[in-house]
Amino acid sequence: MNDIQRPLVRPRRLRTSAAMRDLVAGSALRPAQLVLPAFVREGASEPTPISSMPGVVQHTRDSLRKAAVEAAEAGLRGIMLFGVPEAKDAIGSGATDPDGILNVAISDVVSEVGDALIVMGDLCLDEFTDHGHCGVLDDAGRVDNDATLERYADMAVVQARAGAGLVGPSGMMDGQVAVIRDALDGAGLTDTGILAYSAKYASAFFGPFREAVDSSLEGDRRTYQQDGRRDGREGVREALLDIEQGADMVMVKPALAYLDVLRQVADAASAIGVPTAAYNISGEYAMLEAAAAHGWIDREAAILETLTSISRAGADVILTYWATEAAGLLR
Structure with a gap:
């Protein structure tokens, strides 16, 4: 034993106790960086379970209010709200109807929780x-x-x-941020x-x-959403273009299969003071729930562990269906 070369550097010293x-x-997850995506169904009388996402539902307006209060109380x-309308058409008329399900749901939640939560609307026509x-x-x-x-x-x-504090354009149309910023500012909605x-x-x-x-959906979205075979430079380019056009925050979606892109986008955005979000999406959620x-x-x-990996890769904000539960686990 006396002949063994004893290590001068012992990384295990920083693992000796829970307190240590x-x-x-350094990558401690915080409830305040978590955002809960939630679905609200027009005309629903009770929450409708989503079979491929155990524990997630299409809310009624009332159950959505309750979920929002629980989220705020959890920290x-x-x-982020998504609407499920009763009727659809070729141009997505329900998306711009002030009485459409998504827009009334935004008002519902804002009136319920006030400034305790930033209420975000998914700005896309696909629903x-x-x-x-x-x-x-x-x-x-x-x-x-x-x-x-x-x-x-x-x-x-x-x-x-x-009442949305943030709008979330998710359609990947070229120039979407510039047009949205101009429309908001032109309507005097400069704080959104x-x-x-x-x-x-x-x-x-x-x-x-x-x-x-x-x-x-008929067909696929490959002509406007990005090709996963491209390296992170394309993601960085898209993020920087959005920032130039007036984005207040940028996002990478999905999160887990694109942690390398998330790291690159976060580095580029943080260098100019812009936060980066990541969306831990439905399939990632379902995969873990099925294994469990x-x-x-x-x-x-x-x-x-999943959410910490996303934070460690550079996400300042994480959208996840586990948000409220995870906040409780962190406490």
């Missing part, structure tokens, strides 16, 4: 169109970028007037911020979300 580990935990600071795409279609059945921008501008103003879905990929992990919003249901993993530990 807490002291040096969350944001909720409201009968073809399920994120924009209006041209005569050839392709998404018309510039015609869609006109719809987004109107949608932003309606959401802001309903923009959370830009800057690097959003055509992902296989969106499947359960399609059930959650009763999607009518089979007893293959420790569910609560896996939730916190």
Whole structure:
């Protein structure tokens, strides 16, 4: 034993106790950085379970109010709302109807929780169109970028007037942030911020979300959402373009399959003082829940490990269906 070369540097010293580990935990997750995505269904009399997302429901207006209060009391600071309308059409008329489900839900939650939560509206047409795409279609059945921008501008103003503190353009149309910012400012809504879905990929992990919003999608979204084979430089470029156009915050979606992109976008955005968000999406949620249901993993530990990995990769804000539960676990 006397001949053994004893290590001069012992990293394990910083792991010797729970207090020591807490002291040096640089990527500590906080409830205040978590945002709860929530679905609200028009005409619903009771919450409707989403089979592919155990524990997640399509809310009624009343149950959404309750969920928002619970989120605020848990220490969350944001909720992102998605509407599920009774009727759809080619241009997504319900998205710009002040009495449409998403816009009345925004007003409901704002009146219920006040400034305790930042109420965010998903600014996209896919839930409201009968073809399920994120924009209006041209005569050839392709998404018309510039015609869609006109719809987004109107949608932003309606959401802001309903009380949204942040609007979240998620359609990946070129120039969407500039048009939305101009529309908001032109309507005197200069305090309404923009959370830009800057690097959003055509992902296989969106499947359960399609059930959650009763999607009518025909085909796919590969002509406007990003190709996952591209490296992170394209995501950084999209984020910087959005920032130049007036985005107050940028986002990477999905989170787990794109942690490398998240790191690059976060580095670029933080260098100029802009926060970065990441969306821990439906398929990522369903995957973990399924494994836990089979007893293959420790569910609560896996939730916190997953969310911590997203924070460690650079996310200042994390949208996750576990937000309220995770906040309780952190406490």
